[in-house]
Amino acid sequence: MGEKLLEGVRVVDFTWHLTGPLTTKHLSDLGAEVIIVESRRRPGWARGAPRTSSTDQFCTGKLSITLNTRDPRGLELVKRLIAKSDIVVENFAGGAMKRMGLSYEVLKEIKPDIIMLSSSMQGQTGPYYNHPGSGHKLTALAGFNNILGWPDRQPGWIAAYTDFIAPRYNIIAIMAALEYRRRTGKGQYLDMSQYEASIQFMAPLILDYTVNRRIAGRMGNQCPYAAPHNAYRCQGEDRWCAIAVFTDQEWESFCKTIGNPALAKDPRFATLQARKKNEEELDRLVTEWTIRHSAEEVMNMMQAAGIAAGVVETGEDLLDKDPQYKHRQTFREVEYPGIGKYRSQVGAHFLLSKYPYELKRAPLLGEHNEYVFKGILGIPDDEFDKLVKEGVID
Amino acid sequence: MEEKIEGMLSPYRALDLTDEKGLLCGKILGDLGADVIKIERPGGDPARNIGPFYHDEPHPEKSLFWFALNTSKRGITLNIETADGQEIFKKLVETADFVIESFPPGYMDRLGLGYSALEKINPGVIMVSITPFGQTGPYKDWKTSDIVAWAMGGEMAPYGDPDRPPIHFSHHSQAYLNAGADGAQGALTALYHRWTTGKGQQVDVSIQEAVVQCTEHITAPWDMQKIIQKRGGEGSLRPRLTQLWPCKDGYVSWFFWGGGMSVRTNVPLVKWMESEGMADDFLKNFDWSKFGFGTTQEEIERIEAPTAKFFMSHTKAELFEGALKHGVQLYPVATHADTLDSPQLAARKFWVEVEHPELGTSITYPGAFANASEAPPRISRRAPLIGEHNEEIYEKELGISKEKLLILKQAGVI
Numbered sequence: 001m002g003e004k005l006l007e008g009v010r011v012v013d014f015t016w017h018l019t020g021p022l023t024t025k026h027l028s029d030l031g032a033e034v035i036i037v038e039s040r041r042r043p044g045w046a047r048g049a050p051r052t053s054s055t056d057q058f059c060t061g062k063l064s065i066t067l068n069t070r071d072p073r074g075l076e077l078v079k080r081l082i083a084k085s086d087i088v089v090e091n092f093a094g095g096a097m098k099r100m101g102l103s104y105e106v107l108k109e110i111k112p113d114i115i116m117l118s119s120s121m122q123g124q125t126g127p128y129y130n131h132p133g134s135g136h137k138l139t140a141l142a143g144f145n146n147i148l149g150w151p152d153r154q155p156g157w158i159a160a161y162t163d164f165i166a167p168r169y170n171i172i173a174i175m176a177a178l179e180y181r182r183r184t185g186k187g188q189y190l191d192m193s194q195y196e197a198s199i200q201f202m203a204p205l206i207l208d209y210t211v212n213r214r215i216a217g218r219m220g221n222q223c224p225y226a227a228p229h230n231a232y233r234c235q236g237e238d239r240w241c242a243i244a245v246f247t248d249q250e251w252e253s254f255c256k257t258i259g260n261p262a263l264a265k266d267p268r269f270a271t272l273q274a275r276k277k278n279e280e281e282l283d284r285l286v287t288e289w290t291i292r293h294s295a296e297e298v299m300n301m302m303q304a305a306g307i308a309a310g311v312v313e314t315g316e317d318l319l320d321k322d323p324q325y326k327h328r329q330t331f332r333e334v335e336y337p338g339i340g341k342y343r344s345q346v347g348a349h350f351l352l353s354k355y356p357y358e359l360k361r362a363p364l365l366g367e368h369n370e371y372v373f374k375g376i377l378g379i380p381d382d383e384f385d386k387l388v389k390e391g392v393i394d
Numbered sequence: 395m396e397e398k399i400e401g402m403l404s405p406y407r408a409l410d411l412t413d414e415k416g417l418l419c420g421k422i423l424g425d426l427g428a429d430v431i432k433i434e435r436p437g438g439d440p441a442r443n444i445g446p447f448y449h450d451e452p453h454p455e456k457s458l459f460w461f462a463l464n465t466s467k468r469g470i471t472l473n474i475e476t477a478d479g480q481e482i483f484k485k486l487v488e489t490a491d492f493v494i495e496s497f498p499p500g501y502m503d504r505l506g507l508g509y510s511a512l513e514k515i516n517p518g519v520i521m522v523s524i525t526p527f528g529q530t531g532p533y534k535d536w537k538t539s540d541i542v543a544w545a546m547g548g549e550m551a552p553y554g555d556p557d558r559p560p561i562h563f564s565h566h567s568q569a570y571l572n573a574g575a576d577g578a579q580g581a582l583t584a585l586y587h588r589w590t591t592g593k594g595q596q597v598d599v600s601i602q603e604a605v606v607q608c609t610e611h612i613t614a615p616w617d618m619q620k621i622i623q624k625r626g627g628e629g630s631l632r633p634r635l636t637q638l639w640p641c642k643d644g645y646v647s648w649f650f651w652g653g654g655m656s657v658r659t660n661v662p663l664v665k666w667m668e669s670e671g672m673a674d675d676f677l678k679n680f681d682w683s684k685f686g687f688g689t690t691q692e693e694i695e696r697i698e699a700p701t702a703k704f705f706m707s708h709t710k711a712e713l714f715e716g717a718l719k720h721g722v723q724l725y726p727v728a729t730h731a732d733t734l735d736s737p738q739l740a741a742r743k744f745w746v747e748v749e750h751p752e753l754g755t756s757i758t759y760p761g762a763f764a765n766a767s768e769a770p771p772r773i774s775r776r777a778p779l780i781g782e783h784n785e786e787i788y789e790k791e792l793g794i795s796k797e798k799l800l801i802l803k804q805a806g807v808i
Contacts, residue, residue: 005587030583057610104767123765126741133723136637140647141725143733145638147564149554155645155727156561157637158553164608168575173764175582176402176426180769182589183405188768196744199733199760200418201571203462208446209730210758211458216730219564221541224445231545231559238624240560242550244539308537310546312560315616315623318548318606327531330603331613343617349607350580351528353509354595355587 004031005355009178010085012037012078013062014102018135018160019119019194020091021058022167025347027087027174028061029359035063035085035372037078038365040394056336057344059362065373066366066394073392075101080377083110087174091119094129104189113187115177119170123193135163135194142198147205149218156218165201166194168349227275228254228286231312234295240312241290241298251275253305258289319343334361369393401427402769406585408492409433409483410467411474414441414567415601416496416524417463418574423492423581424466425762425771431486431787432467433474436806438780444566448753454780455752459566461777463574465748465759469778470787471808474505478807483507485792487515491594492581496524499534509596520584520594522577528600538601540567547605548612552623560625573604634691636698638727644710645727650697652686659723660685663701666720672704734758748776784808 009032013024028034036059068074079102082088088107090097097103097118104116118124121133139145139161149156173190181187199206205216221230223244231240245254248271255264263269263285268278275282290298295311302309311317319331328351331343346357373379373393387393404427410420411433424430432439441463442454449456473479484507487493493512495502502508502523509521523529526538544550544562547569554561562568580597588594606613615621626634637649651659660682667673676696705713710726717724726732739745742765747756762771788794788808802808 003590005583005590007590026579057614122738123742125765126738128718128738131718132721133725134651136649137647137723137725140638140645140727143728143730144563145645145647145727146729149561150558153555154640155638156553158549158563159611161549161608165572165575168572168579169763171579172422172426172575172582173766175579175586176771177766177768179582179585180402184768186768188766190767191765192763193742193765195736195738196742196761196765197763199739199744200763201568202730202733203760204446204459204566205730206733206760207458207462207757209734211448212446212450214446216565221559221561222564223539223541226539229539229541231541231550231561233559240545240551242541242545242562244541246539303533303536306537308539308542310538310542312545312551313548314551315548315609315612315614315621318609318613319616322546324527324531324533324600324602325606328528328600328603330606331617339618343613345607345610348579348583349576349599349604350583351598352580352584352587352595353598354591354593 006030006032009033009087011035011087011089012082012085014088014090014092014097015119017091018058018163019166019170020089022164022347023091023117023119023170023174024062024089025058025060026167026171027347028059029347029357031061033063034061035065035081035368036363037069038064038066039068040066040365041068056339056362057334057342060334060344060347061360062363063368063372064363064366065369068392068394069100071392073387077373077377077387077392078102079110081372082107082114084376085111086115086178088114088116089119089170089174090117093132094118094120094122094124108187111187113181113185115174115181115187115190117170117174117190117192119166119192119194121193122195124191135160135166138162138194138198142195143202143205144198147216147218150220151218162194162198166192166197169197169200222279224276225272227272227279228282230283230286232283232287232290232298234290234298235293236295239295241295241302242310242312243286243298243302244308248272250307254302254307257301257305257307258286260289332359334359336361337364366393399427399772399774400769401771401774402766403428404769406491407431407489408494408581409486409490410494412494412496412524413439414444414459414463415526415570416494416522416574416577417441418571419494419522419524419577419581420467421463421465422575422578422763425773427769427771427774428492430467431783432464432469432778433483434469434471434780436471436473436808438471442780461757462759464777465773466775467778468775468783468786469781470784471781473807474507476805476807478802478805480505480507482788482792482794482807484515487512487519490516490519491585492520492522494522494524494577494581499523499525499529513594516594518588518592518594520581520588520597522581522597522599524573524577524599524601526601528603529596529598533602540569543567543569543601543605546602548609549605552612552625554625556624556626569601569605572608573599573601576604576607635694636702639702639705641705641713642707642709644729646705646710646713646724647727648705648722648724650685650694651723652689656685657682662720662722663724666716666722667700667704670704672700672707674700677701746773748773750776752779781808
């Protein structure tokens with residue numbers, strides 16, 4: 001393999017939990033030198049027990065140093081490292097980096113063209129800047145739970161959905177800032193609010209409110225201009241297939257596929273409006289057929305007939321059954337000492353026609369202390385040993 | 395209407411051929427300052443028929459869905475299925491850095507406009523292709539829709555009530571927005587690569603794969619412990635926790651976090667409840683350092699019962715205010731009205747007014763996705779009207795004469 005895509009880009013990584021590590025994973029999986037600043041005294045979330053693949057899969061291809069940044073000598077070492085870096089990423093609660101003595105104003109003095117990205121719940125300014133939060137709850141605040149679920153029941157749960165929106169915009173901001181720096185020589189500060197990033201994904205409904213004063217609610221699995229449109233129970237234990245029929249032609253093919261071509265002309269279902277009106281009855285009829293087939297059979301038959309359909313995939317389907325993921329090598333195996341083999345996705349969410357990916361395992365805690373402190377910073381052996389002995393490099 | 399303000403991507407041009415599956419990609423590049431030209435079929439893109447609509451009037455120039463995802467783009471009409479249209483498109487490719495498209499795999503090749511053809515015209519061009527399942531593989535020619543992408547991306551199976559089907563988001567597609575944002579990441583990554591290699595390339599985004607990027611908490615338990623996450627928390631090894639709670643006038647999102655996060659997140663809530671005399675002895679004396687996998691369902695119930703009562707005695711605004719004051723990780727389940735009322739978003743000047751002169755009004759839009767200290771992203775113009783910039787681009791830039799344009803228009807090319 002030739003030169004790495006982000007060869008020569010050095011990142012100092014203060015991130016933990018999910019959004020931060022997913023942001024820097026894009027960079028490390030593309031070959032940037034991402035150095036996670038950790039501490040043995042206070043191992044971050046990504047080092048919590050029990051150690052599972054979900055903690056380590058976000059750190060693929062990264063390096064790890066362990067350093068006590070509360071010791072002035074530790075802080076000095078981090079600053080020396082930043083002076084030789086291109087990007088700093090952190091996702092503490094707002095204001096934390098400032099308290100550590102590592103605000104953008106400080107970093108800019110050390111390295112004028114540094115690109116610093118702070119990713120927090122609600123941004124670094126404003127009355128709520130330092131409120132600690134998590135993506136689980138921000139998903140609620142950004143309005144997602146309110147549009148998920150059944151109209152006759154309470155809002156639906158979708159875990160920390162917005163934790164996966166924020167990194168997308170973080171990565172876009174970093175890549176754009178790198179381009180801007182290449183052109184102008186200027187670095188910058190990127191103050192990213194997960195709240196503001198997530199609202200981007202709400203934009204059409206926000207406009208519906210600001211223009212029409214309509215507050216979007218929950219519609220279950222219905223779509224105003226399609227029927228059948230739902231997840232349908234199939235043969236087996238808790239197996240489902242999603243089916244979406246939009247046009248009259250698709251409806252006709254659908255009826256043929258379920259062996260009931262006459263249904264297409266049944267006045268209860270012959271037009272979209274009729275199908276919407278009698279949707280409950282329609283869903284019941286569809287289920288009478290789907291329940292007699294496996295979810296995979298339903299999907300394959302529908303797709304062969306030109307109808308959008310897909311298995312409601314579980315973790316097992318995603319990792320071990322779906323041939324499309326296998327074909328694209330979406331999940332790649334890496335081996336981590338002590339936990340064995342696990343699978344991780346590549347940080348870049350796309351394939352490039354002229355650049356193959358290579359996934360490397362996450363670092364051991366402090367695995368790259370010698371490389372970083374001796375190699376990059378040029379600290380002599382005896383001084384390094386002293387720093388280790390005195391717990392600065394911990 | 396357009397102001398010339400330097401953006402991070404100001405020197406670059408993108409041709410945007412996408413439908414609703416890829417519109418966000420071009421919006422992001424446009425908000426970052428690129429010159430994005432939305433190329434629509436004559437008469438306008440079908441995505442203009444997607445609601446909601448301005449004052450609920452279904453009209454191709456009044457789709458709020460279209461408005462929201464096409465800011466900072468200019469617009470021309472062009473039928474790339476005609477030989478003349480293809481010739482004009484190729485001319486535009488000469489000066490383009492990005493071509494963004496969401497046609498079925500192979501469609502652009504059949505028109506003679508696939509990456510291998512465009513590369514010959516402009517070796518630096520970056521083609522971003524956003525498709526249901528990607529450019530290759532056994533499912534490449536399959537159809538998708540939002541619910542199908544969500545199902546096959548794995549974001550559906552564990553969500554919803556056990557007695558009903560798994561659920562996906564209502565309204566516009568989240569799957570397509572994830573894919574659109576991934577397309578923008580790909581465009582910028584390929585741009586970076588171009589500076590070292592001198593060459594463009596094709597960025598292959600799969601919508602299914604964009605969705606699966608949201609599912610590590612679903613894939614990892616299967617990978618490591620062979621656990622299938624089920625609706626309503628069934629099948630999980632953990633005790634079942636309540637995540638969304640009714641309050642006086644709506645719902646709030648909160649759960650008792652186990653393990654390393656327990657003490658720092660749970661104790662502040664208990665203290666707050668205590669300050670209002672609503673924490674019972676069990677809650678007050680509970681050892682939060684031991685809360686986690688070992689906690690029994692019975693203990694969870696004894697913790698949750700007084701908590702439910704506490705939440706029911708307050709409105710979501712009161713609970714939000716209290717959470718901020720007490721450092722509790724609780725947020726209300728917000729409606730879009732709540733979102734527009736946020737003092738935080740107001741203080742950060744998040745909302746922007748975008749002029750729509752032909753509607754005789756301005757509309758409040760979500761602002762930038764990043765607060766950047768240099769060349770920040772911004773909405774530079776409202777979404778284009780159908781063929782709004784035909785003259786600007788065809789006549790002024792490509793030098794096509796008025797007479798010729800008239801012919802092309804009658805031939806259904808423009």
